[in-house]
Amino acid sequence: MSIVLDHVSKWFGSHAALDEVSLEVSDGELFVLLGGSGSGKSTALRIIAGLTRPDDGRILLQGTRVDDLPPQKRGVGFVFQNYSLFRHMTVGKNIEFGMRVHRVDERERIRRREELLNLIGLDGMSDILPEHLSGGQQQRVAVARALAYRPSVLLMDEPFGALDALTRAQIRQSMREIQQKLKVTTILVTHDQEEAFDLADRIGILDRGHLVEVGPPHALYRRPKTEYVATFLGAANLLMGDVREGQVQIGDAVLTLPPEAPQVKGSMEVKVLIRPEDLEISSREGRIEGKTLGLGRIREKFHAGPILRLKVGMPSLEGVPILRPEPTYGQAEPTLISHALPESGEVASLETGSEVLLLVRNLHVIPHEGISILVCIDGSDLSRRCLDFGAVVASQMHGRMVVLGVAEKPNEETRAREGLSLATQLFSEQFPNLKTRFRTGNAADRILQELDREEYGMILLGYRGRHGPARSIGSTAERITMLSRVPVLILPEARPSLRRILICMATGASSRSDVIFAGRVAERVGAAATLLHVSGGDEAEAGAEPADSGGVRYHLRELITERLVRGVRTLKLMGVNAQMKVRHGLPPEEIVEEALSGDYDLIAMGAPDPPRWRGTGRQSIIDFVLEKARQPVLIVPAASPSEG
Amino acid sequence: MTGERSPAAGRRKTLTHRITIGVLWAILTPLLILPLVAIFVFAGRGGWSSFWRTISLPDAQFALRLSLWIALWTSVANAAIGTFSAYVLSKHRFRGRGPLTILVNLPVAIPTVVMGTSLLLLWGPIGLLGRYLVPLGFRPMFAPFGIFLAHLLVTFPYMLGAVKPVLDELEITYEEAAYTMGAGRARTFFYVILPALKGGIFSGTLLTFAHSLGEFGATAMVSGNLRMKTQTAPLFIFAQFEAGQIEIANAVAAVLAVLSFTIFVFLLRFTRNPAREGA
Numbered sequence: 068m069s070i071v072l073d074h075v076s077k078w079f080g081s082h083a084a085l086d087e088v089s090l091e092v093s094d095g096e097l098f099v100l101l102g103g104s105g106s107g108k109s110t111a112l113r114i115i116a117g118l119t120r121p122d123d124g125r126i127l128l129q130g131t132r133v134d135d136l137p138p139q140k141r142g143v144g145f146v147f148q149n150y151s152l153f154r155h156m157t158v159g160k161n162i163e164f165g166m167r168v169h170r171v172d173e174r175e176r177i178r179r180r181e182e183l184l185n186l187i188g189l190d191g192m193s194d195i196l197p198e199h200l201s202g203g204q205q206q207r208v209a210v211a212r213a214l215a216y217r218p219s220v221l222l223m224d225e226p227f228g229a230l231d232a233l234t235r236a237q238i239r240q241s242m243r244e245i246q247q248k249l250k251v252t253t254i255l256v257t258h259d260q261e262e263a264f265d266l267a268d269r270i271g272i273l274d275r276g277h278l279v280e281v282g283p284p285h286a287l288y289r290r291p292k293t294e295y296v297a298t299f300l301g302a303a304n305l306l307m308g309d310v311r312e313g314q315v316q317i318g319d320a321v322l323t324l325p326p327e328a329p330q331v332k333g334s335m336e337v338k339v340l341i342r343p344e345d346l347e348i349s350s351r352e353g354r355i356e357g358k359t360l361g362l363g364r365i366r367e368k369f370h371a372g373p374i375l376r377l378k379v380g381m382p383s384l385e386g387v388p389i390l391r392p393e394p395t396y397g398q399a400e401p402t403l404i405s406h407a408l409p410e411s412g413e414v415a416s417l418e419t420g421s422e423v424l425l426l427v428r429n430l431h432v433i434p435h436e437g438i439s440i441l442v443c444i445d446g447s448d449l450s451r452r453c454l455d456f457g458a459v460v461a462s463q464m465h466g467r468m469v470v471l472g473v474a475e476k477p478n479e480e481t482r483a484r485e486g487l488s489l490a491t492q493l494f495s496e497q498f499p500n501l502k503t504r505f506r507t508g509n510a511a512d513r514i515l516q517e518l519d520r521e522e523y524g525m526i527l528l529g530y531r532g533r534h535g536p537a538r539s540i541g542s543t544a545e546r547i548t549m550l551s552r553v554p555v556l557i558l559p560e561a562r563p564s565l566r567r568i569l570i571c572m573a574t575g576a577s578s579r580s581d582v583i584f585a586g587r588v589a590e591r592v593g594a595a596a597t598l599l600h601v602s603g604g605d606e607a608e609a610g611a612e613p614a615d616s617g618g619v620r621y622h623l624r625e626l627i628t629e630r631l632v633r634g635v636r637t638l639k640l641m642g643v644n645a646q647m648k649v650r651h652g653l654p655p656e657e658i659v660e661e662a663l664s665g666d667y668d669l670i671a672m673g674a675p676d677p678p679r680w681r682g683t684g685r686q687s688i689i690d691f692v693l694e695k696a697r698q699p700v701l702i703v704p705a706a707s708p709s710e711g
Numbered sequence: 712m713t714g715e716r717s718p719a720a721g722r723r724k725t726l727t728h729r730i731t732i733g734v735l736w737a738i739l740t741p742l743l744i745l746p747l748v749a750i751f752v753f754a755g756r757g758g759w760s761s762f763w764r765t766i767s768l769p770d771a772q773f774a775l776r777l778s779l780w781i782a783l784w785t786s787v788a789n790a791a792i793g794t795f796s797a798y799v800l801s802k803h804r805f806r807g808r809g810p811l812t813i814l815v816n817l818p819v820a821i822p823t824v825v826m827g828t829s830l831l832l833l834w835g836p837i838g839l840l841g842r843y844l845v846p847l848g849f850r851p852m853f854a855p856f857g858i859f860l861a862h863l864l865v866t867f868p869y870m871l872g873a874v875k876p877v878l879d880e881l882e883i884t885y886e887e888a889a890y891t892m893g894a895g896r897a898r899t900f901f902y903v904i905l906p907a908l909k910g911g912i913f914s915g916t917l918l919t920f921a922h923s924l925g926e927f928g929a930t931a932m933v934s935g936n937l938r939m940k941t942q943t944a945p946l947f948i949f950a951q952f953e954a955g956q957i958e959i960a961n962a963v964a965a966v967l968a969v970l971s972f973t974i975f976v977f978l979l980r981f982t983r984n985p986a987r988e989g990a
Contacts, residue, residue, distance in 0.1 A: 118887050138890040145891040151884040155906040164902075165892035216892060 069094045069252035075124030077110055081516045084110040086276040095250040099263040102273035108256040112222050117141050129219050144213030148225040150205050152197040158208050159193030165216035183211040203234040223255040272296055290431050297340045298391050304403045305391035308339040318387040323357030328432050337432040343406040345429040348414050360425040368419050375409045378402050386642030396579035397633025438466035438524035446482030449529030454490050456561040457527045463565050463592040469502045473510045511546040523553050530559040530693050554703045559693050562668040565592040569667040571658050572600045581703040582634050585671035589643040598634045598647045601657040655691040662696035671701040754965035765962040773939050774947035782923035785862040789919045793870025801878035819868040827932025830861055853935035861929040866919040873915030877908055921974045
């Protein structure tokens with residue numbers, strides 16, 4: 068093994084740039100670390116080079132521990148995104164720099180320099196200053212400079228990032244050739260999937276400091292182990308299904324499982340991945356046993372470069388949770404995407420609106436782990452309530468529970484620890500994979516930190532009621548709701564089960580994610596959902612008769628009804644028993660009124676825009692509802708993660 | 712804009728253009744140009760021979776030579792200390808970095824006389840340190856070394872201001888590239904960073920030299936203005952003027968003006984970035 072990372076972690080403040088990353092790269096391999104911005108990929112590279120010190124873990128290069136060695140002693144070549152060529156040195160001097168430092172004698176130096184210049188196709192340009200070279204040429208000089216003193220490994224940080232698309236493709240090819248010719252172990256960091264697929268022997272996918280999956284490009288694309296990778300790499304149709312005896316059932320369709328899929332006894336809930344190119348569009352006749360997904364209608368059709376992209380409406384999949392393509396608010400029917408080659412005659416001739424049969428050429432299944440709920444407790448009297456309700460939600464959603472005990476002050480430590488042992492005592496039987504964690508420090512900070520470390524679907528916090536002059540739900544809940552992308556459930560009192568859910572549309576940002584997320588919860592637990600809209604007080608005064616109100620107001624009412632109808636349709640498509648309700652009056656009061664009269668188990672709302680939290684001098688709607696209705700409130704941020 | 716333009720538009724353009732330029736000249740002539748001309752007119756009044764005679768007076772000779780020496784040493788010392796400070800302030804993160812950055816730039820904002828006074832209050836016979844050091848024979852004030860100290864203090868921001876922006880623009884990866892290739896800190900500094908700072912250091916040094924040559928306020932405070940001992944050229948000019956020896960004052964002033972002018976021509980021609988004042 069040329070490069071080994073063993074449980075390497077790096078923290079920036081309370082944020083984990085890398086969280087226990089372990090990785091092995093073999094001799095001569097070209098390994099690509101792929102991830103979005105802030106995923107920690109550059110940090111990983113800098114740690115290997117010794118430019119950044121890790122907080123924890125070991126690094127081995129060629130079998131030697133290098134954790135304590137400075138970058139000078141590690142023998143790595145590093146290519147920076149901005150190349151960092153020494154501007155006052157000629158190309159030749161730049162390439163020779165490392166060899167001079169390593170006291171390579173002049174004859175060898177010149178020989179090597181010429182060899183490298185030849186390799187990168189810049190013969191005879193030794194005496195030119197870097198500023199006179201094009202971006203692509205500078206990039207190649209940077210590579211040659213990093214390779215000149217024969218480092219044991221080559222590290223490249225977004226090496227093609229600053230180049231235009233055409234140059235990038237050319238350079239990528241020549242880079243691959245150089246790497247293979249010299250057989251130098253290489254780690255390349257990029258956010259560009261195409262680049263990763265083009266170059267890599269293996270790809271490692273980083274997400275917020277976690278190495279999610281490692282594997283050859285094809286395997287990662289075809290057989291991802293996680294939903295993250297399935298949706299991160301390329302386009303995907305991802306639906307919920309059940310595996311049973313070598314078959315997978317999606318709605319009414321029964322498809323044959325590929326032989327490499329996990330074989331299970333009994334039935335198991337899974338996420339079914341169907342790549343768009345594996346979703347074949349066929350004429351109406353031509354059902355194939357075990358391959359037919361059902362009838363659909365072409366809704367959109369457009370040329371995307373060399374392929375034909377089709378959106379197909381699938382009424383037969385109504386009620387099947389579809390994770391990708393993400394359902395849009397108020398869409399009329401479940402929609403899947405299919406890619407085809409434009410030349411394949413039949414598809415090309417099909418018009419938008421024509422009815423087609425969808426065949427699944429290939430599919431892959433990912434075991435469904437269920438939602439992971441983070442229950443936050445401090446060991447006070449609230450904790451029991453939180454644990455009880457957390458268990459209700461987790462078991463009804465077939466999910467998992469992680470209990471986080473936080474002690475803000477040293478004297479709260481015992482209490483918090485007792486709370487955790489209570490959790491184990493009460494629920495370890497019901498949830499065999501129940502996890503408990505203990506942290507000290509500011510509660511909001513620790514909770515946000517935990518959200519960084521693991522993928523959670525929901526956070527559960529206790530609500531103590533208003534205390535002191537506070538006009539809000541409490542600083543911890545407030546901060547978490549503002550900063551987290553994960554929905555937050557705030558609990559004044561526990562409920563025995565989840566049967567009725569109230570979804571409030573009058574509050575919060577204009578996003579539809581609240582309806583969609585609450586709908587998913589309702590679908591999972593089999594609860595009925597009520598979609599509530601409260602129209603403003605003045606409108607109520609105008610009376611209920613449309614004839615009394617002016618045209619504008621009438622139009623507004625139409626819009627609201629339209630929104631509600633679309634919402635209910637969205638929920639029904641997800642398989643939720645949904646109804647709508649309109650109330651007139653002030654939103655906070657009307658929501659409480661509805662909540663009390665309907666005896667709901669959960670009230671879902673969109674997260675308010677930050678300015679609405681404070682500064683108005685009024686109590687926030689959320690606080691008011693918590694205080695008056697004493698029912699659990701679920702606050703959904705504008706963009707929340709998808710969860711089945 | 713390279714297309715055909717109607718002659719009328721062209722004429723209008725030329726007219727406004729001419730007026731603008733004319734106004735600029737009208738403002739600058741009495742403000743900047745005439746005063747400079749005046750020096751040479753007065754200096755040259757008695758002809759070349761009288762100019763040379765005045766210049767060759769031992770007092771004048773000494774003052775000019777002292778000024779040049781002080782300027783030279785100040786520049787050299789400042790190049791080293793200023794570059795080092797700029798490097799540390801730019802590349803290292805440490806407690807007190809912010810306040811320190813403001814502090815080192817203060818001499819630009821504070822009147823030089825005050826800076827001179829502060830030196831006196833530190834090193835002078837009754838100063839904070841001076842009261843212990845002077846009896847031991849360390850007597851920097853009222854000596855050329857004191858002038859050097861004062862000039863260093865006053866010109867420090869100019870060096871910093873010329874070098875630090877260049878360093879700030881130099882990405883951290885620039886030196887990291889050298890480290891990964893095996894170069895140590897010293898090697899990286901002298902072979903990789905310093906060459907990139909050449910322009911900044913050069914213009915900083917010239918600025919320092921020019922400022923030191925003309926420094927008056929702080930020098931007047933710390934030098935004691937002792938004839939043939941600590942009298943720099945600007946002090947000499949002032950003293951002669953006060954004594955009514957206007958011709959002598961003018962001759963030395965003309966020499967100083969020519970020197971400064973030459974330095975600035977250098978500065979403008981040989982530095983890519985125009986000189987920046989203050990950091």
